[in-house]
Amino acid sequence: MNIDIPTRSPLPRTADDTILPFEVAALDLRGRVVRLGPALDEILTRHNYPLPVSKLLGEAVALAALFGSSLKFDGRFIMQTQGDGPVRMLVVDYVTGGRIRACARFDKARVADAIAAGTASGGELLGRGHLAMTIDQGSDMNRYQGLVALEGGGLEQAAHEYFLRSEQIPTRVRLAVAEEMRKGDSGVTHWRAGGIMLQFLPEAPERMRMPDLDPGDVPEGVTLDMVPEDDAWVEGKALVETVEDIELIDPDISTERLVYRLFHERGVRVFDSANVEAQCSCSRDNVEAMLQSFSQDDRDHMVEDGKIAVTCEFCNRTYDFAPGEVGAHDSGASETGAN
Ligand SMILES: [Zn+2]
Numbered sequence: 001m002n003i004d005i006p007t008r009s010p011l012p013r014t015a016d017d018t019i020l021p022f023e024v025a026a027l028d029l030r031g032r033v034v035r036l037g038p039a040l041d042e043i044l045t046r047h048n049y050p051l052p053v054s055k056l057l058g059e060a061v062a063l064a065a066l067f068g069s070s071l072k073f074d075g076r077f078i079m080q081t082q083g084d085g086p087v088r089m090l091v092v093d094y095v096t097g098g099r100i101r102a103c104a105r106f107d108k109a110r111v112a113d114a115i116a117a118g119t120a121s122g123g124e125l126l127g128r129g130h131l132a133m134t135i136d137q138g139s140d141m142n143r144y145q146g147l148v149a150l151e152g153g154g155l156e157q158a159a160h161e162y163f164l165r166s167e168q169i170p171t172r173v174r175l176a177v178a179e180e181m182r183k184g185d186s187g188v189t190h191w192r193a194g195g196i197m198l199q200f201l202p203e204a205p206e207r208m209r210m211p212d213l214d215p216g217d218v219p220e221g222v223t224l225d226m227v228p229e230d231d232a233w234v235e236g237k238a239l240v241e242t243v244e245d246i247e248l249i250d251p252d253i254s255t256e257r258l259v260y261r262l263f264h265e266r267g268v269r270v271f272d273s274a275n276v277e278a279q280c281s282c283s284r285d286n287v288e289a290m291l292q293s294f295s296q297d298d299r300d301h302m303v304e305d306g307k308i309a310v311t312c313e314f315c316n317r318t319y320d321f322a323p324g325e326v327g328a329h330d331s332g333a334s335e336t337g338a339n
Contacts, residue, residue: 010256015193018273019069019098020255026266027232028202031240032257034276035248036193042278043102044191046316050111052120052192053087057104058177059122059155062195064102065276066173067133067159068094070197075137081158085127086110086120090168093314099279101314122154131158133166163199170200170208170233176245194248196258198240200233207232214238221239239263261296280315287312287319291326299326 014020016037023030040061044054060079068077077094081087089105106125114120128150135144146166150158156173163171174196179189200208207230228235239262247258259268287310291299300323302308308321 010260011254012257014251014254014256015273017276018253018255019065019276020259021070021271021272022259022263023034023269023271024236024266025269027236027263028200028207029198029232029236029263030201031196031198031259032066032070033248033259034062034069034193035251035255036065036276037190037251039100039276039278040193041191043100047103049104049106049175050108051116052110052115052122052125053104053106055177056087056125056155057102058191058193058339059175059195060092061100061102062175062177062193063155063159063173064092064094065098065100066195066197068100069098069274069276073135073137073142075135078132078134078136080132080134081126081129081150081155082132083127083129085125085129086114087125087127089315090126091282095279095281098274099281101168101278101280103314110320123150123152123157126150126152126154128152131155131162133162140189148302159190159197168208170229170237172198172237172240174240174243174248176248178245178249180249180251189313192249192251194245196240196243196248198236200236201228202230202232245327280312280317282312282315282317282319288321288326291321296327299323 014035017039018034019032019034021032040058043061044058047054049057060081064077064079067079071077074096079092081090087104087106090102091101091103094100111120111125112122122322131148131150133146146162148158148162148165156175159173160171161168163169175193176195177191177193181189202208209227209229243258243262245255256270259270291308299308303323308323308324308326309318311318
């Protein structure tokens with residue numbers, strides 16, 4: 001029986017907030033492209049961080065979407081940085097199905113100084129520290145965590161290191177974030193981001209040899225065999241490095257056109273795309289349960305202007321409680337202050 005795989009031309013446009021997986025069988029390459037519009041705009045606009053911090057968090061959101069959507073699991077994927085740079089921490093939470101939330105913690109004065117000095121690139125803002133990836137599949141399942149050092153490079157570089165060391169999969173990632181100004185929108189800008197992740201996954205594992213492993217990892221007495229990288233991976237890597245920021249961000253360059261531009265000579269197959277949406281998992285019930293875990297005395301100290309106000313760090317939503325409300329058995333209060 002002859003099974004024909006249908007072929008068609010690339011679509012002219014891409015829906016925003018989607019992730020498109022693809023495969024280049026001839027080169028043993030798999031990858032995915034993420035395009036973020038309204039979802040990222042909602043996350044970044046709610047926070048209104050300084051520009052370079054927004055941009056960096058946008059890259060982290062695109063990376064977490066690429067990575068989180070490639071994992072076969074049900075639950076939460078958490079990507080977190082911790083560093084000694086002006087941006088102390090970035091957290092992106094990706095829940096199976098594509099719900100995403102994100103926030104940053106940073107030192108305002110140091111970020112302002114970095115902007116003034118022109119040293120506000122992603123790598124400079126993060127400084128030295130680590131990037132952690134955690135998979136949380138619920139209370140009775142193991143949390144899996146991978147760690148990679150941040151050494152002054154940006155998130156792309158940290159991602160390459162992570163896949164090289166933790167997963168041993170040759171990987172290249174490109175990320176881009178920008179503000180888009182639309183005609184007739186009188187100066188209002190919208191955040192957009194795009195990213196591509198390419199991985200080399202041959203059936204024969206010896207083809208995945210990576211000559212750039214740190215010689216420090218080699219046990220004493222073992223000489224490092226400096227084998228060249230596989231030709232297919234050399235070609236794939238070179239192609240993905242030609243991707244320009246504009247190709248990742250511009251809504252008029254569709255994801256399929258981008259993938260076709262890169263790999264049409266080898267033949268590329270695309271799969272069903274997945275969606276991403278900005279959605280926080282906080283709720284009034286969760287916040288109340290958190291407040292209930294404090295002592296009455298602690299709660300009394302939280303009262304300001306006659307109420308306890310708790311703001312979610314991820315989405316900036318504020319939940320107000322009357323002083324006696326938490327701890328009482330049937331609070332029955334209606335939600336206030338939520339937006
Ligand atoms: Zn929230």
